[in-house]
Amino acid sequence: EVSTLPAGFTNTSTASDxxxxxxxxxxxxxxxxxxxxxxxxxxxxxTLKALNWESSRGVTPRGFTIYKDLLIVANQGSDDMYVFKVNANTGALTYTGNSYKIDGAVSLYVAEY
Known part of the structure; x- marks a missing residue:
C-alpha cells in the first residue's frame, strides 16, 4: 500500500489525477x-518511493498534465493553474513563476500548433 499523503497529515484528502x-x-x-x-x-x-510533496499553489488540485519538462496543474477550488518545471534526474518540481486564472479549472490538455 502506498499513501499519497505525508506521514502525520490527518485531514480529509483524496487523490485526483x-x-x-x-x-x-x-x-x-x-x-x-x-x-x-x-x-x-x-x-x-x-515499487514506488515517495520523494516529495509540492504545494499545488492553489486549492483542490483536480487535473494536471505533463508536457515535455513541465507539469501544469489545474486547481478547481481556486480557479487557477500553475506551471512547474520537472527535473528529469530527481523528479523534483520547481514553480516557474507562471500562473493563470481559469474559472472552473478541472482538466488540462496541451495542444501544439
Missing amino acids: IHLSSNGKFVYVSNRGHNSIVTYQINANG
Whole structure:
C-alpha cells in the first residue's frame, strides 16, 4: 500500500489525477485536500518511493498534465493553474513563476500548433 499523503497529515484528502513522467522514472499524483502533487520514484523492482510533496499553489488540485519538462496543474477550488518545471534526474518540481486564472479549472490538455 502506498499513501499519497505525508506521514502525520490527518485531514480529509483524496487523490485526483495520476501521471507518469516523460522519462518513465517518476509517478505524480494530485491530492485534493492536501493541495499538493506527490512525486514517487519508480524503483527497479517496480515499487514506488515517495520523494516529495509540492504545494499545488492553489486549492483542490483536480487535473494536471505533463508536457515535455513541465507539469501544469489545474486547481478547481481556486480557479487557477500553475506551471512547474520537472527535473528529469530527481523528479523534483520547481514553480516557474507562471500562473493563470481559469474559472472552473478541472482538466488540462496541451495542444501544439
